[in-house]
Amino acid sequence: MKICSGNVLGEFLKEIRYNGLALSTVNAYQKDIAYFAKWYMDTTDKEPHLGDVTSIDLREYQGYMQSVQDLRPATINRRMAALEKYIRWAHEKGYVDRLPTFPKIVREQKTPPKALGRVEQNRLLREAERRGKVRNIALIRLMMSCGLRVSEVVAIRLTDLDIGERHGMVAVRGKGNKYREVPVPPEARKAIREWMIERAKRYPDSDWLFPNRNGGHITARNAEQLVKNIGKFAGLDIHPHVLRHTAATNMIRTGADLVTVAQILGHANLNTTAIYTKPDRKTMMEALEKGEI
Structure with a gap:
């Protein structure tokens, strides 16, 4: 995802890496944000500028992952959390004027941790x-x-x-x-x-x-x-x-x-x-x- 002023995503990834996140975690953030960018382009036929993302977009994307992709709640919540972190960071930096409302996390039935029989x-x-x-x-x-x-x-x-x-x-x-x-x-x-x-x-x-x-x-x-x-x-x-x-x-x-x-x-x-x-x-x-x- 971009905005008109340049590669904001690159700056975000560089900063969270500098702040101590493992490279594998940074790469996971990049992939999760890219999934949303692809969905946005496929849905709107527009390039996903960060300031254009609305609360409705976020709800629809979450619903798409649930009903169409049939992803597990943990995967959906992880992708949404990465997107929220990125958008909140961009708002703090002044790259976006407003914060959209983020949907509630998808609840899942907890299962016991893996144990050996x-x-x-x-x-x-x-x-x-x-x-x-x-x-x-x-x-x-x-x-x-x-x-x-x-x-x-x-x-x-x-x-x-x-x-x-x-x-x-x-x-x-x-x-x-x-x-x-x-x-x-x-x-x-x-x-x-x-x-x-x-x-x-x-x-x-x-x-x-x-x-x-x-x-x-x-x-x-x-x-x-x-x-x-x-x-x-x-x-x-x-x-x-x-x-x-x-x-x-x-x-x-x-x-x-x-x-x-x-x-x-x-x-x-x-x-x-x-x-x-x-x-x-x-x-x-x-x-x-x-x-x-």
């Missing part, structure tokens, strides 16, 4: 064990058994752990540096003890549970790649947060209450935790099949 969990653990690295098993267990974030796992120090045969606790500093203590169940304790024996031989002077060769700890990116690689060998397309979602889903489905799960996960708001109580597609399909005459 029992069979998939076993496949992942089997693959980690098959590859023989006790460090990887311990790392995966802390995320999938305890619900820790990948950033929390890699930052664990030995002094944060209290692991025994019949008890286990890990101190975690989560988002906003909030401190919490998370129990460590039996299989995770076993994996950690086995790793600590090997780790003591390889990294005797390190304070970190998962050290790197430079004296610090492995990065969240390292751990993320590790999980993705093992998942790939197990035939799973996953990232670390799927393991955290899996822990939460397992707790809810085995009868844990929301307050307990929220405390373990470090959620400040129970509404964040409540998303795990929503049934997934498989559960809904099973309910319908059982109820069908």
